[in-house]
Amino acid sequence: MSYIELNGINKYFEVAERINVLKDISLRIHHGEMIAIMGPSGSGKSTLLNILGLLDRPSLGTYFLDDKDMSLLKEKERAFTRNKNIGFVFQNFNLINELSALENVKINLQFYNLYSKKKVTHKEALQRSKDALISVGLEDHMYKRPLQLSGGQQQRVAIARAIVNNPSFILADEPTGALDSNTTEEIMQVLKRLNQHGNTIIIVTHNTDVANQCNRIIELKDGEIVADGA
Numbered sequence: 402m403s404y405i406e407l408n409g410i411n412k413y414f415e416v417a418e419r420i421n422v423l424k425d426i427s428l429r430i431h432h433g434e435m436i437a438i439m440g441p442s443g444s445g446k447s448t449l450l451n452i453l454g455l456l457d458r459p460s461l462g463t464y465f466l467d468d469k470d471m472s473l474l475k476e477k478e479r480a481f482t483r484n485k486n487i488g489f490v491f492q493n494f495n496l497i498n499e500l501s502a503l504e505n506v507k508i509n510l511q512f513y514n515l516y517s518k519k520k521v522t523h524k525e526a527l528q529r530s531k532d533a534l535i536s537v538g539l540e541d542h543m544y545k546r547p548l549q550l551s552g553g554q555q556q557r558v559a560i561a562r563a564i565v566n567n568p569s570f571i572l573a574d575e576p577t578g579a580l581d582s583n584t585t586e587e588i589m590q591v592l593k594r595l596n597q598h599g600n601t602i603i604i605v606t607h608n609t610d611v612a613n614q615c616n617r618i619i620e621l622k623d624g625e626i627v628a629d630g631a
């Protein structure tokens with residue numbers, strides 16, 4: 402069962418002076434949780450998500466993923482660990498407009514092949530990408546390009562891309578920020594279904610309706626955890 406444990410995480414940025422954006426963050430994320438990270442603008446939510454997603458390193462503190470100390474990994478191992486364990490979903494979908502939905506999903510398995518010794522064949526990549534799109538309800542839209550799809554459908558493609566590697570964790574930074582309330586609800590249903598099937602989900606959000614559908618809400622203020630509970 403995958404878990405994440407952060408202990409004493411601090412993050413500094415040096416601009417004109419040193420600013421401490423995350424202050425002594427300790428938390429354990431258990432397998433199967435669905436977590437919202439909330440807090441005012443500038444409180445450090447995205448910085449924390451980037452550290453959890455191995456996109457950025459803490460200045461101080463330890464990060465364990467499944468008993469492995471992430472600070473000991475070299476860049477290539479970090480990239481492999483990230484690609485294998487973590488799927489990302491972004492506010493603006495981050496899809497490639499020149500590629501079909503299917504190709505946008507398949508690209509994640511091509512990245513996987515860059516880092517993994519055990520390669521996924523073209524045939525398997527195609528089947529897994531189709532299965533991921535079917536699981537988010539896009540069986541009739543696989544060959545369309547992102548701009549031929551609605552915002553909610555584009556976000557479903559992005560979710561399919563995030564899950565095609567079977568990651569334990571899905572990290573979503575304002576996944577419904579660009580969507581209306583009905584589409585937000587649809588995307589939450591998709592995320593909740595993935596959570597019921599065993600994915601651990603962490604969502605940064607300003608939307609209390611989104612947060613209230615999670616099992617745990619972590620609230621940040623000025624880089625500190627000020628609340629953490631159901």
Ligand SMILES: Nc1ncnc2c1ncn2[C@@H]1O[C@H](COP(=O)(O)OP(=O)(O)OP(=O)(O)O)[C@@H](O)[C@H]1O
Nearest residue numbers: 414415416422440441442443444445446447448449
């Ligand atoms: N690369 C960087 N260099 C310098 N300062 C940074 C950098 N990244 C973030 N910051 C600062 O760190 C603080 C926290 O930023 P972060 O993006 O994590 O906040 P947030 O809670 O996600 O905000 P929002 O809700 O507006 O997205 C802000 O003051 C921001 O200006």
